[in-house]
Every structure is written in C-alpha cells, then in structure tokens.
Amino acid sequence: xxxxxxxxxxxxxxxxxxxxxxxxxxxxxxxxxxxxxxxxxxxxxxxxxxxxxxxxxxxxxxxxxxxxxxxxxxxxxxxxxxxxxxxxxxxxxxxxxxxxxxxxxxxxxxxxxxxxxxxxxxxxxxxxxxxxxxxxxxxxxxxxxxxxxxxxxxxxxxxxxxxxxxxxxxxxxxxxxxxxxxxxxxxxxxxxxxxxxxxxxxxxxxxxxxxxxxxxxxxxxxxxxxxxxxxxxxxxxxxxxxxxxxxxxxxxxxxxxxxxxxxxxxxxxxxxxxxxxxxxxxxxxxxxxxxxxxxxxxxxxxxxxxxxxxxxxxxxxxxxxxxxxxxxxxxxxxxxxxxxxxxxxxxxxxxxxxxxxxxxxxxxxxxxxxx
Amino acid sequence: xxxxxxxxxxxxxxxxxxxxxxxxxxxxxxxxxxxxxxxxxxxxxxxxxxxxxxxxxxxxxxxxxxxxxxxxxxxxxxxxxxxxxxxxxxxxxxxxxxxxxxxxxxxxxxxxxxxxxxxxxxxxxxxxxxxxxxxxxxxxxxxxxxxxxxxxxxxxxxxxxxxxxxxxxxxxxxxxxxxxxxxxxxxxxxxxxxxxxxxxxxxxxxxxxxxxxxxxxxxxxxxxxxxxxxxxxxxxxxxxxxxxxxxxxxxxxxxxxxxxxxxxxxxxxxxxxxxxxxxxxxxxxxxxxxxxxxxxxxxxxxxxxxxxxxxxxxxxxxxxxxxxxxxxxxxxxxxxxxxxxxxxxxxxxxxxxxxxxxxxxxx
Numbered sequence: 001x002x003x004x005x006x007x008x009x010x011x012x013x014x015x016x017x018x019x020x021x022x023x024x025x026x027x028x029x030x031x032x033x034x035x036x037x038x039x040x041x042x043x044x045x046x047x048x049x050x051x052x053x054x055x056x057x058x059x060x061x062x063x064x065x066x067x068x069x070x071x072x073x074x075x076x077x078x079x080x081x082x083x084x085x086x087x088x089x090x091x092x093x094x095x096x097x098x099x100x101x102x103x104x105x106x107x108x109x110x111x112x113x114x115x116x117x118x119x120x121x122x123x124x125x126x127x128x129x130x131x132x133x134x135x136x137x138x139x140x141x142x143x144x145x146x147x148x149x150x151x152x153x154x155x156x157x158x159x160x161x162x163x164x165x166x167x168x169x170x171x172x173x174x175x176x177x178x179x180x181x182x183x184x185x186x187x188x189x190x191x192x193x194x195x196x197x198x199x200x201x202x203x204x205x206x207x208x209x210x211x212x213x214x215x216x217x218x219x220x221x222x223x224x225x226x227x228x229x230x231x232x233x234x235x236x237x238x239x240x241x242x243x244x245x246x247x248x249x250x251x252x253x254x255x256x257x258x259x260x261x262x263x264x265x266x267x268x269x270x271x272x273x274x275x276x277x278x279x280x281x282x283x284x285x286x287x288x289x290x291x292x293x294x295x296x297x298x299x300x301x302x303x304x305x306x307x308x309x310x311x312x313x314x315x316x317x318x319x320x321x322x323x324x325x326x327x328x329x330x331x332x333x334x335x336x337x338x339x340x341x342x343x344x345x346x347x348x349x350x351x352x353x354x355x356x357x358x359x360x361x362x363x364x365x366x367x368x369x370x371x
Numbered sequence: 372x373x374x375x376x377x378x379x380x381x382x383x384x385x386x387x388x389x390x391x392x393x394x395x396x397x398x399x400x401x402x403x404x405x406x407x408x409x410x411x412x413x414x415x416x417x418x419x420x421x422x423x424x425x426x427x428x429x430x431x432x433x434x435x436x437x438x439x440x441x442x443x444x445x446x447x448x449x450x451x452x453x454x455x456x457x458x459x460x461x462x463x464x465x466x467x468x469x470x471x472x473x474x475x476x477x478x479x480x481x482x483x484x485x486x487x488x489x490x491x492x493x494x495x496x497x498x499x500x501x502x503x504x505x506x507x508x509x510x511x512x513x514x515x516x517x518x519x520x521x522x523x524x525x526x527x528x529x530x531x532x533x534x535x536x537x538x539x540x541x542x543x544x545x546x547x548x549x550x551x552x553x554x555x556x557x558x559x560x561x562x563x564x565x566x567x568x569x570x571x572x573x574x575x576x577x578x579x580x581x582x583x584x585x586x587x588x589x590x591x592x593x594x595x596x597x598x599x600x601x602x603x604x605x606x607x608x609x610x611x612x613x614x615x616x617x618x619x620x621x622x623x624x625x626x627x628x629x630x631x632x633x634x635x636x637x638x639x640x641x642x643x644x645x646x647x648x649x650x651x652x653x654x655x656x657x658x659x660x661x662x663x664x665x666x667x668x669x670x671x672x673x674x675x676x677x678x679x680x681x682x683x684x685x686x687x688x689x690x691x692x693x694x695x696x697x698x699x700x701x702x703x704x705x706x707x708x709x710x711x712x713x714x715x716x717x718x719x720x721x722x723x724x725x726x727x728x729x730x731x732x733x734x
Contacts, residue, residue: 043546059551087440088439088440091433091434091440091442092440092441092442093443093458094432094444094457094462094467095459095462095465096434096462096465098520098521099520100520101519101520101521103546119520120459120519120520121519121520121594121597121598122516122596122597123519123596124459126459134440135440135443136443137458170546170549172545172546186544186548187548188549188555189697190646190649190697190703190705228544277543277545279545297543297545
C-alpha cells in the first residue's frame with residue numbers, strides 16, 4: 001500500500017514537472033533561460049509570436065526576447081481614453097512628469113495589452129503594462145528570456161583586432177516580421193547607419209543589409225543615410241521595408257533583397273518637407289483596403305493608401321525638381337497633430353499617445369473607421 | 372425563572388459588548404495609525420520606507436498631492452512592522468503620503484541632494500569659433516551623466532546674431548544621441564539641409580549661413596542624472612566660414628620627427644580641425660608594420676593637431692600611422708567620400724578602403 005502511495009505521489013510530481021516544462025515552451029522559447037536579463041535601457045519594444053516581447057537595448061547593444069506569458073487571447077480591446085497619461089506614469093513611479101520619459105509603446109497582438117517602456121532621470125528602465133485604467137509593473141527580475149548582441153558589422157568586416165570598443169548604434173527602430181527581428185540604428189559619431197535582420201529564435205546569424213537610397217539631386221545612390229523609423233508593408237504579395245530617413249523622405253525596399261552583401265536599392269515614394277521627421281509608423285485594414293499611417297514631429301498623422309504606393313512604381317531617379325513637381329505618393333493629413341506613439345490595438349482600433357494643444361498627454365484608442 | 376439572575380446576565384452581556392466595542396474601536400484606531408516612518412538609503416537613493424501600523428490593507432503610498440494614482444511597489448510585513456519598496460527609488464526632495472482610503476496617515480520627505488557637486492559642461496566640440504558653413508555636428512561633453520529624460524533641444528538655443536533671430540539648426544530626434552554613460556551628446560545639424568539639392572536644403576538652405584555669427588546657449592535648467600542642474604548658462608560663439616569640400620587626406624598631414632630612445636610626442640597636424648571624437652579613436656601606430664605601439668592621444672590647437680605620446684621609447688625604424696577611413700572633418704567628409712557629394716564628382720565612385728596608411732621613420 002505504501003509503495004502504491006509513493007508511486008502515485010512520484011507519478012504526480014513527474015506529471016506536474018512535465019506539465020510545467022511543456023506548457024510554456026514552444027519552438028520560439030525552447031532556447032530561453034530563466035533569470036534577470038539585466039537590461040540597461042529599453043529604447044524600443046515590439047511584439048513577436050506567442051506574446052514574446054522584443055526589447056531593443058542601446059546601452060547593452062543587444063536585443064532581448066522576453067516571454068511575457070501574456071498569451072490569453074482577446075479578440076477586441078477595451079476602449080482607452082486616459083488624460084494626463086504622463087502624470088499617471090510619473091505618479092506610478094513616485095516621480096513628477098519632468099522626471100520620466102516614455103520611450104516606446106507596444107500592443108501585444110494576442111492579449112491586446114498595451115506595454116510601455118519608461119525611464120526615469122537616472123536612466124533606470126521600467127516596463128509597465130496598462131491594466132484597465134491602472135498601470136502594472138512587469139518585473140524582469142526572474143523571467144524566461146533570450147538575447148542577442150548586436151555585433152558591429154563594420155568592425156567585423158574590418159578585421160579590427162585592437163580590442164577597441166565597438167561602435168554604439170542607438171537603436172532607432174525595431175520590428176518583428178516572419179521569423180526575423182529587424183533593427184535599424186543611428187550612429188552617435190559618424191554619419192552612418194545600420195540595418196540588420198536577425199533570425200528568431202536567435203541563432204547568432206545576423207544579416208547586415210546595405211541599403212542604398214537614390215540621391216536625386218546628385219544623381220547617384222548613397223548608402224550612408226540613417227533610418228529613423230520603419231515598417232513592413234505588403235504590396236502585390238511582396239513584403240517591403242518602408243523606411244524614413246533623417247535627411248530624405250520615405251523609401252521602399254523589397255524585403256527579400258535585404259541580405260548580407262547585397263546592395264538593396266530603394267525607391268523614394270514621398271517627400272515630407274523640411275523641419276519634419278517621422279516618429280512612428282503602422283498599417284491597418286479598413287473595408288478591404290490597406291492603409292499606412294505615419295506620425296510626425298511637425299506634421300499631423302499622414303495616411304497613405306497601399307494602392308497609391310503600389311501604383312507609384314517609377315523609380316525616382318530624376319532630378320529633384322521633377323520629383324518635387326510630382327510630390328510623390330499622395331497622402332492625407334489626418335487631424336491628429338503631435339502623435340508621439342502609435343500601434344494597432346486590435347483589428348479595428350488604433351492606440352496612440354498624443355500631446356494635445358493644451359499640453360496634455362493623452363492615451364486614446366480610436367476606431368480605424370474614423371481614420 | 373430568577374428575574375434577578377436574568378438582569379445580571381443582561382448587565383454582563385451589556386458590559387461585555389461595551390468592552391468589545393471599545394476594544395474594536397481602539398483596534399480600528401490603531402489600524403489607522405502609522406508610526407516610526409523612516410527611509411532607507413542606498414548611497415544617495417531612497418530605496419524603501421519602513422513604518423509601523425496595524426495592517427496594510429488598503430494602505431498605499433502617494434506622491435504628495437496626487438489624488439488617484441499610487442506609487443507602484445511592494446510591501447513586506449513582519450508583524451506590525453512594514454517596509455514599502457517602490458519599483459524605482461523615491462525622488463530626491465520629493466514628499467510622499469501614506470494613505471488608507473481617503474485618510475492621510477503619514478507624510479515623509481526624501482532628503483535633497485543639493486550638497487552634491489553640480490554637473491559642468493566641460494567642452495563643446497568643435498572648440499573653434501569659426502567653422503565651415505557645412506558644419507555637420509557638435510558634441511557637448513559633460514562632467515557627469517546627464518538626465519535621461521526629456522529632449523536635449525529643450526535646453527539648447529541658437530541665436531543668429533547677424534539676423535537677430537532664433538534659429539533651429541539641429542536635427543530633432545525622438546531619442547537623443549548620447550554615449551553610454553550620458554556624458555557626451557551628439558547634435559547633428561539637419562543633414563537634409565546640408566545635402567544640397569534635397570528638398571529641405573532647397574526650401575531652407577544650409578543651417579549655417581556663411582558670414583553669420585551665432586550664439587549657442589545651453590540652459591542652466593538642464594539637470595544631471597542625479598537631478599542637479601547645471602550651475603549656469605553656457606554659451607558658445609559660432610561663426611559660419613567657408614564651405615569645406617575636401618576629404619581628409621593622410622598624405623597631406625604634417626608629422627613631427629620623434630627621436631629614437633625618447634618618448635617625444637608624435638605631432639600630427641591634420642591641416643584642418645577634425646571631428647574630436649572620431650580623431651581620437653580612428654588612429655593607431657604600428658612598428659615595422661605589425662607591432663602595435665601603445666600610447667596616449669591628446670587633441671590640441673582646436674582639434675587641428677593630435678599628439679601621440681608612446682608608453683615606451685621610440686625605436687629606430689619604420690612606423691606606420693593607420694587611420695580608419697571613418698575619420699571625419701567638421702563637415703562630415705571622411706577619407707572615402709564627401710558628406711555632400713559634388714555633382715562634379717558624379718563619375719567618381721566612392722572609395723571603399725577601411726584604413727589608410729602613412730609611414731614615418733624614427734632615427
């Protein structure tokens with residue numbers, strides 16, 4: 001009898017152990033390990049499959065994949081309308097609004113939860129999740145994670161063995177698309193850029209794409225302009241990188257050409273004018289048609305129809321005067337100025353952080369029907 | 372039934388109930404009392420607050436005056452003693468309230484850090500006043516890490532003295548370009564305006580206009596990572612000079628002749644001011660083509676000169692100066708290409724060398 005009891009107990013323990021180890025493990029998280037990833041800065045956030053959150057850390061020059069275990073499916077998100085959102089975050093952190101900075105916002109496409117990366121004056125990074133009207137701290141003390149260091153493409157190629165510190169690339173944008181983590185970076189020294197595509201699950205393989213954009217005025221391609229923000233859009237069943245540059249407008253690159261050793265040539269599709277720089281990009285579908293939204297530092301949110309981009313096929317290799325005359329792809333200005341962050345909340349709603357004319361920072365959801 | 376006994380029992384129950392209610396009242400009152408509030412510091416950071424109270428149900432910490440949102444953190448209890456640890460340390464000089472529901476039970480204030488040394492702006496590169504009109508960037512060097520919130524351009528003003536107006540020279544980025552410890556900020560003059568022919572350049576011209584002078588002011592409102600403001604406004608004069616359309620060329624640099632068996636500094640005169648950060652990290656010296664020579668680099672003469680002092684004495688023989696091609700002059704021209712390529716150079720393809728070499732002999 002005693003043996004049976006022990007046998008049952010042991011079987012129970014084994015079953016619990018198996019359940020615990022299989023429940024949250026998939027091909028994506030098989031290489032993950034438990035612990036504190038020791039993230040130094042959370043500059044960019046983006047979600048991948050199964051509630052995996054990617055965090056771009058400029059200080060550690062690394063991308064982290066965190067298993068948030070936040071994968072309870074929700075079809076529709078709740079409506080969001082929170083005023084004085086920076087005040088709310090500041091109070092949550094025991095601080096004042098001038099002592100915090102919201103670095104990025106990302107929506108978990110499965111749970112529709114909204115995550116924020118925030119830091120305080122001394123740079124301490126904090127990950128928060130909106131739960132109803134309140135913020136919740138996502139502790140990274142003991143999480144399941146993986147990481148990949150962002151190697152310096154130039155140093156690797158240059159056979160630099162002097163042990164000097166690698167270049168610092170400020171991570172300017174981060175996206176996950178079809179098994180790849182895509183990262184763009186700005187140099188804090190020379191006028192240079194990096195764009196890389198990293199296979200996920202991480203296998204230490206990083207492709208450094210060399211992107212060429214057409215410098216219309218000079219009549220030749222150049223490779224040194226840095227990307228500020230980007231998105232992936234699908235046109236005619238082909239995925240494209242839609243990149244906005246610090247010194248030139250929106251440029252499209254076929255995603256399958258972004259490989260090591262290949263100089264991908266982009267085509268400019270829109271000009272944004274002087275004194276403006278894009279902040280964030282998202283795409284959405286409405287009544288069977290796809291749209292692309294872009295928020296800007298000095299302009300309202302711009303809306304571009306995918307159809308317009310698809311039909312704008314010519315390569316803009318003409319002198320800039322002619323380009324200016326065509327004005328590139330047609331876009332609509334939506335009545336939302338000073339939108340700092342955007343993301344798709346669900347299939348029918350967009351979430352955005354906006355600085356209103358009276359200086360308030362609001363977090364709002366809005367149906368795409370009215371966008 | 373004994374009536375007297377019944378009355379006695381009634382009295383006993385009454386007395387017991389009064390006693391019970393008094394106890395309950397006292398107990399409730401004690402629940403709403405917070406005593407022995409004290410802050411725990413780690414270095415100069417207030418990492419937790421401890422206090423005594425009956426229980427912590429519905430007890431929350433608020434920034435003083437905040438009506439709705441409480442501070443996120445964790446309460447650990449041992450009997451009547453409790454400790455609250457916020458997810459980031461309490462702010463220096465900030466007051467907080469311990470509340471239960473609407474009731475304010477205690478107030479505590481974190482000590483100020485005013486005794487700490489204020490940060491200093493120790494350098495602005497380029498250090499010279501007269502710069503090419505196509506200047507690409509500036510570096511601000513601080514003595515201690517600066518705040519990691521807000522936008523640097525909120526603390527920087529540029530006044531065009533010639534045209535008597537404020538100018539916006541710099542590219543506004545969502546996230547500023549700092550080094551890792553937040554002591555060096557890189558500011559780009561809007562590259563879209565520097566590259567001739569681009570629409571921003573056509574509409575607004577170069578950020579700096581040749582012949583104009585400017586005053587750059589860095590505000591004393593700018594704080595360090597520890598929350599201490601700069602002690603004063605800092606200013607720098609900038610005069611826009613001639614355009615620089617030449618790539619740095621290692622073969623035109625003037626070299627001194629250090630003597631064998633000495634630690635004479637090797638003096639490299641670039642013939643123009645260089646990007647201070649890139650100049651310091653782009654050079655190395657080799658002996659006999661393979662042995663790396665250790666030493667220190669120091670910029671001089673407004674970044675036109677760099678002095679290399681070897682750790683060990685020079686030996687007789689051939690040395691090489693190896694410069695990475697990424698080294699830039701003030702206009703962002705490197706050894707492979709101009710920042711803003713001239714239409715005259717259209718037929719020339721970009722060079723792609725990673726390094727350039729210049730030999731010298733020590734005798």
